[in-house]
Amino acid sequence: MRSATLPCALLAVLLAAPAAQALPSAASSLAAAASGAAKRSHAKAIDEDSESEEAPPARSAEEDDAPRRKSRPADDEDEAPRRRAAEDDEESPGPAPAKARHHRTAEEEMGEESRDSAEERLSGLDEPGQGMASGVVTGLMFLDGPTGSVTTFAMGIDFLANVGRHFFPPEDEFLHNGLYAEFSYLYTWFSDGTTGGGGVPTNGQVKVRSSLHDLSLAALVGYPLPHVFLYGKLGPVLFFEPVSMSVEGTDTSFTGVKGGLVYGVGARTEFFLTDQVGANLGFELSRFRRSYLNDTMAIFHLDIAF
Numbered sequence: 059m060r061s062a063t064l065p066c067a068l069l070a071v072l073l074a075a076p077a078a079q080a081l082p083s084a085a086s087s088l089a090a091a092a093s094g095a096a097k098r099s100h101a102k103a104i105d106e107d108s109e110s111e112e113a114p115p116a117r118s119a120e121e122d123d124a125p126r127r128k129s130r131p132a133d134d135e136d137e138a139p140r141r142r143a144a145e146d147d148e149e150s151p152g153p154a155p156a157k158a159r160h161h162r163t164a165e166e167e168m169g170e171e172s173r174d175s176a177e178e179r180l181s182g183l184d185e186p187g188q189g190m191a192s193g194v195v196t197g198l199m200f201l202d203g204p205t206g207s208v209t210t211f212a213m214g215i216d217f218l219a220n221v222g223r224h225f226f227p228p229e230d231e232f233l234h235n236g237l238y239a240e241f242s243y244l245y246t247w248f249s250d251g252t253t254g255g256g257g258v259p260t261n262g263q264v265k266v267r268s269s270l271h272d273l274s275l276a277a278l279v280g281y282p283l284p285h286v287f288l289y290g291k292l293g294p295v296l297f298f299e300p301v302s303m304s305v306e307g308t309d310t311s312f313t314g315v316k317g318g319l320v321y322g323v324g325a326r327t328e329f330f331l332t333d334q335v336g337a338n339l340g341f342e343l344s345r346f347r348r349s350y351l352n353d354t355m356a357i358f359h360l361d362i363a364f
Contacts (some may be wrong), residue, residue, distance in 0.1 A: 092251035117128050171351035182269030186330040187227075189220030199246045201270070202351040212355060214244035214272075218338065238289070244272040244355070264305050271298040272346060274320045287326045295320045297348055319347040336363040 076271025192215070199212040222237030251265040299314040324342030330335070340359035345352055 085176055097273055102319070126297070141225050185223070186333050187336060187364050188225040191218040191328070191361040191363040192216065193338070193359065195242060195244065195357055197355055197357040200354040201246070201248060202353055205250070208248045208250075210248045212244050212246035214242060216240060216242040216359060216361065218361060231282065236280050236287070236289075238278035240276050240278055240291070242272075242274050246270050264303070267302045269300050272296075273298075276320055285327055287328070289324055291320065291322045291324060291344060292344065294318070295346055306334075316348055318349070320344055324357075326359065330363065335363060338363040
């Protein structure tokens, strides 16, 4: 019995030895697996906590709109002043940007002056002639004298210049076409004398012959109508009056010189036959003041315009 038990114990020891060696490795494997599972669960818990901290819980659309609806009036109140300020900034012009100063060159200065002078030269090219006229003057002179008035025939020449045309631009129509200067020379003569009593000539007969030379320089200022120039006339006159007197056959001569004034009114019309030659016709009533005497003349002008 004892001999049979010994072999069985040895067999059991031999079988148990591999199992004992495998038991610690299995225990270590189980411990490692448990440790890995614990680490994974811990890491998962950490991830969930971080996600819960980063992402807040989802809220409904109504919950999200409620704070915006409550805060919108205040936002509108804050936004209104900003909108008005922005509109005012858009409407009010800002300071003009500074422009670079341009220095004009000598060529530009000369170019502008040449253009201005060219415009002035070309401004009167469409007007015929040179604004001048000259011709003959004729009419009746009513001379005033100590013994009464004398009616006589007078004639002469005149020269007319449109000074306004040469000194004022065409845009100033009144002065351009309504200012003239006139130089005129008039000549007239008359005779007078006395006889004896009863109209019978005697040796006491007196004969007087006088001639009158009028030199005048007058300004004509008027209103230019389309075809007629109405004007007033004023200027100084120089009178030369040679006198020849015969008393009882004795001749005596002398010359008187006086200064005076001419004034009057008139009308002239002018038309051109070509671009440079035309006719200037006029009628005038003038008075010549000689000291205390006043001579009146009805004058007709027959001039050639050029």
